[in-house]
Amino acid sequence: MSIITEQSRARAAGTLWLRLAALALPLLMIAPAFWNGYPLLQWDTGGYLARWYEGYLVPSRSTVFGLYLHYGESFGFWINLAIQSLATLWLLQLTLRVLSMMQTARFVAISLLLIVSTALPWLASMLLTDIFAGLSVLSLFLLIVGGSRISGFEKTALFVFTAFAAATHSATLGVLLGLCAIGWMVRPLLGPSLGPSLGPRLPMSGLAQASLTIVAGSLMLIAANHALSGKWAWTPGGTGVAFGRMMQDGIVARFLNDHCPREHFKLCPYRNELPATADEFLWGKSMFNTLGRFDGLGDEMGTIVERSLADYPAWQLGAALRAMGRQLLHVATGEGASVWIPHTYGIIERYIPAQVAPMRAARQQNWELDFDTINRLHVPVALVSMLGLLALLGHALAYRRLDDLTLLAATVTLALLGNAFICGVISGPHDRYGARMVWLATFVVLMALFRAFGDEETSPSA
Structure with a gap:
């Protein structure tokens, strides 16, 4: 009798610790911000913050995300981080539940492993759109396959979360649009989920709802642009960023050398002085500033982008594939967070003076943020996780097994490829673009490992 009592006490104590750990997860998910003493900032943060105050559109700066940040100003932006932390944990547990894998111990273990070994908590701790890029892939997947398993x-x-995420960044919208398009194409080829009575694996209603989030997100962005700028317009800047990548690959210099003898372009006098990188051209002290930035050079850059695609198709294709391949390998955490970001500091000082003191006191602004040690773990985990995705898909193909976890693995793989293509081809490879997505691969691989080696005797509520 005493043995049974001791076992009951031990089980109750274990359950209590699990529940306490689960309650602590929202704080651990944004632990980097607590350690920093202030939400993490990045160069782009200032551009989003300024949208409410400046009343005009800026290339690649979503007004929807700007409004989201603006409403958190009075709380020192901590409410934004709370939303990002809770949304992350909500989607992690909902994914486990929809795939019939939700157990408290498993949820806590996977969450803690993601917090330690991936960029996820750093993304959730930052005032940037990146956290929504990966989360929206999960929310889109759940919207499609959830069916009767979600309320x-x-x-x-x-639906609302996915639409908002799509409106925060054009690259995120592009990835979600691509996933929906592929879903519609492969739907007729996939069989029923568990039996003919349960319908197709990709229900038409789910795909329709997912596709409508793209429409809703687009309308949300256009409406926000009109509300803040008075213009019914899309956020500008796509061709300008693509121009920078083509310049970096040498295509712009070749185009100018081929056409300047016969045609007049503002850049012709500078064709032998173009910077080596897109970042130097767009954000450094280059002729881009001299020629009026996007207002003075935007149309010309768009013309060069369009015409160079027609003039050098093989070169463009090769450059695009190389950029995509390099982007898949650029997965380090923290790009842009441990450098001097005067634009963002200036925007906060100009428009949100109440935040200047806590911002300046943060570790990030005192050069105490270093990702070298972190990336000794994060980068190998990210690369191994992507290989793990391929192994999962290869195993499923070999055994002709297509369950929901395999569908999720395929979805994440396509999202990583789509993200690498869009970001690598348009902007050029950057670690930031890879890190914001690759944690999904780690999540899927952890789910597969727990399913294969976990204790299936543990009760779902354990």
Whole structure:
């Protein structure tokens, strides 16, 4: 009798610790911000913050995300981080639940492993759109395959979240649009989920709802642009960023050398002085500033982008594939967070003076942020996780097994490829673009490992 009592006490104590750990997860998910003493900032943060105050559109700076940040100003932006932390944990547990893998111990273990070994907590701790890029892939997947396994309220929440995420960044919208398009194409080729009575693996209603989030996100962005700038317009800047990548690959210099003898371009006098990188051209002290930046050079850059695609198709294709391949390998955490970011500091000082003191006191602004040690773990984990995705898909193909976890693995793989193509081809390879997505691969691989080696005797509520 005493043995049974001791076992009961031990089980109760274990359950208590699990629940305490689960309650602590929202704080651990934004632990980097607590350690920093202030939400993490990045060069782009200032551009988003300024949208409310400046009343005009800026290339690649979503007004929707700007409004989201603006409403958190009075709380020192901590409410934004709380939303990002809770949304992350909500989607992690909902994914486990939809795939019939939700157990408290498993959820806590996977969450802690992601916090330690991936960029996820750094993304959740930063005032930037990047956290929504990966989370939106999960929310889109759940909206499609969730069916009767999620409630009407959860479907509504997933719809709103996915639409908002799509509106925060054009690259995120592009990835989600590509996933929906592929879903519609492969739907007729996939069989029923568990039996003919349960319908297709990719229900038409789920795909329709997911596709409508793209429409809703686009309308949300256009409406926000009109509200803040008075213009019914899309956020500008796509061709300008693509121009920078083509310049970096040498295509712009070749185009100018081929056409300047016969045609007049503002850049012709500078064709032998172009910077080596897109970042130097767009954000450094280059002729881009001399010629009026996007206002003075935007149309010309768009013309060069369009015409160079027609003039050098093989070169463009090769450059695009190389950029995509390099982007897949650029997965280090923290790019842009441990450098001097005077634009963002200036925007906060100009428009949000109440935040200047806590911002200046943060570790980040005192050069105490270093990702070298972190990336000794994060980079290998990210690369191994991507290989793990391929192994999962290869195993499923070999055994002709297509369950929901395999579908999720395929979705994440396509998202990583789509993200690498869009970001690598348009902007050029950057670690930041890879890190914001690759944690999804780690999540899927952890789920597969826990399913294969976990204790299946543990009760779902354990």
